[in-house]
Amino acid sequence: MSLRIAFAASRAAVAQTARATLIGRYGNVPLDEAEVIVALGGDGFMLQTLHDTEHLSVPVYGMNRGTIGFLMNEYAESGLTDRLHAAEEAEINPLSMTAWDKNGYAHKALAINEVSLLRAGPQAAKLRITVDGRLRMDELVCDGAxxxxxxxxxxYNYSAHGPVLPIGSDVLALTAVAAFRPRRWRGALLPKTAHVRFDVLEIDKRPVMAEADSRSFDSVAAVEIRSEPSISHRILFDPGHGLEERLISEQFT
Known part of the structure; x- marks a missing residue:
């Protein structure tokens, strides 16, 4: 059975070549007419595609034409329609971030992977952490969180020695980046419903930037983060190679 497929590709030459080849074999429709979107590139492009198409209730199937490709399937030109019909689906909710800069302006963004605060100067950041309106840490001195x-x-969470979370666990990871005080504090596991607020202390002396899936905002004074259940991203994986299996396998690599 044929499918209406929309092919999207990163700017990399190998991805553009793959897109042209696949369109020649399977055709191509506009995004708003597609039954499935095939994204060709790496994980960064997959995240971009999910963000760009969040208004469409269409699953996205990635094929790796990048480097690591954690969110991608293996690239192959043949049998794509059968793979799409057999694919397993995972639904994920993004994080909603509101960041206020030191001039009081609010900036909003969504993040599928993580929201991070990082020092933007030579000195460590100082952060105050509140969860669901309750002060949890007066002062975290760190490179970020x-x-x-x-x-x-x-x-990024795993690189910062944070925990790997199973898909469907309804948990968020709050992880410190190179914590200095409290020394070696690694972070906390929070329910998915938690509202997290970071207040930046000594903002002029210790500037901090905020990132939501690589969307950056400078000189932030406070950042609030929560899960956004009203938005669901649908990602397709080949059978036996779904997101849950990849999360488990990553811990034994």
Whole structure:
């Protein structure tokens, strides 16, 4: 059975070549007419595609034409229609971030992987952490901190020694980046419903930037983060190679 497929590709030459080849074999329709979107590139392009198409209730199937490709399937030109029909689907909710800069302006963004705060100067950041309106840490001295979804827990969060979260666990990871005080504090596991607020202390002396899936905002004074259940991203994987299996396998690599 044929499918209406929309092919999207990163700017990399190998991805553009793959797109042209696949369109020649399977055709191509506009995004708003597609039954499935095939994204060709790496994980960064997959995240971009999910963000760009969040208004469409269409699953996205990635094929790796990048480097690591954690969110991608293996690239192959033949049998694509059969693979799409057999694919397993995972649904993930993004994080909603509101960041206020030191001039009081609010900036909003969504993050599928994580929201991170990072020092933007030579001195360590000083952060105050509040969860669901309750002060949890007066002062965290660190290079940064982040809140990660299960889907993003093997990305920056894992590099910062945060925990890998199973898909469907309804948990968020709050992870410190190079914590100095409290020394070696690694972070906390929070329910998915938690509202997390970071207040930046000594903002002029110790500037901090905020990032939501690589969307950056400078000189932030406060950042609030929560899960956004009203938005669901649908990602397709080949059978036996779904997101849950990848999260488990990553811990034994």
């Amino acid at each position: 982040l809140v990660a979804t299960p889907a993003g827990s093997t990305a």
